[in-house]
Amino acid sequence: MCKIPLAFIKKDFLIESSYKLAFLANIFGVLISLLGYFFIDKLFGRMLVSHLEEFGVNYFSYVLLGMAFFSYVGIGLGSFSSRIQSEQAQGTLEAILLTPAGIPAILLSMALWNLIFATMDMAIYIALGIFLFKIDFTHINILSAIVILFLTVASFSGLGIISAGFIMVFKRGNPLGWIINSVEGLIGGVYFPITVLPGWLQFLAKFFPITYAIRAMELSVYKGYSLAQLAKEAGFLLLFSALLIPLSIAFFKYSVKKAKTDGSLAQY
């Protein structure tokens, strides 16, 4: 049962580790982006105090967790489409689909390495936060944080698989990837609490799972909220997952069928 996921993890690890500079460059990239927000906090942080009261932290602590978590969501769940695109471009997708491995197993396995990599990315953010910027994570409710992380991954997997379906058929120009990366980053509360936004944008934000995920994660990490206190956010994420995952797998299977009908499986 684990044969296929393990084979993908091993293959992706071997490929990634053959690019030796990439890992160091990643740590450096995280550090630079954090430094930018660190100085923004110094300059404008006090203006956001009233919006951050609920979370009990300063702007830099808020944005560090938001970015760490959003990077996880972005990399982890854009991974379905990026892996499909990469296998198409390498010419290996047909060879994979020629094997009797089922589509759900292939999809899950393709995304695993990116999820592991995103977890490492998140760990870098947290480690830099603790050791370099002296952020206090001692109030964390670990159970709540893990459950929210799991529900977020599940609900975003649905969106990620739908994105992969678009890539399978259209090869480029995936509209969901754009929404996840741009719109959700802007109105989902990643870089600032959504209370900063005008009313109509706050209303719109309610329709995106990232809004619930970020809020729940900030509250579980900085305020130690229990799952009972986060019932509304967890409930929404559960609902998104229950709706999106079956829909996305059905959509992806349809996309593979469409690509097999058009003869475009190997095109990119």
Added chain:
Amino acid sequence: MRPILEVDGLTKDFTPPLSFGKLIKFDLGRGIPVRALDDVSFRLERGKILAVLGPNGAGKTTLLKIIATLLLPDRGSVLLNGSGLEEKIKMSIGLVAEEERSFYWRLTGRQNLEFFAALYGLDRKTAGARIGELSELFAVDYAGKRFDSYSTGMKRRFALMRGLLHDPELLLLDEPTKSLDYAAALSLRGFIKETLVKARNKTAIIATHHMDEALDFCDLFMVLDKGRLRAFGTLEELRKQVGGPTATLGEVFVKLTAGS
């Protein structure tokens, strides 16, 4: 005894994608479809080697891809051992495509084979033994080197090894000796004919442009032209069809595809 492969009425059209020029004129019609296969039917007995011959664009690769489940036909069916189930077909066929990009170039040949072996459901021990056996058969002693360091011929050998990893009953080969030197091509033909087909009772379908190669090791010949099956049978049967009792395979082919 039931044939290993039963192909009935396979028809496949490819519709050209919507062009940008048409899109900006709001002309959403997708153009005239090109017929790649037109009502192709045949039966193949176990233990035979079938050569699929045809000019460029005749539908040879389309036929192999449909049999391999990588392409869906618009009409018609493919049964392998009496079953049309995709999972069963995938376990019973090995496709060696013309495309040499279908490997991970930053991995070694062995790592590539281990990855695909896992996808075919082989456990580590079985996969290791199988890779060892195939490396010996193909005289490969460079499986530990990175794939991007291989020559075209070396990559071709790995494509064949991957096609044989799960010990399939039916082997589909698209231009199998392309890019191989004369000795390697000869050795491969011998391997398919003697080891796979005669000794292990496997079946093979080979798409090729080389008449000599087809004549050298195939039992049956199929001529496709513009997607239509022009002839199917032994060389004798094909000669009868064109009315040339002493015609070479090349001459038969030219007569059957005249005008293409």
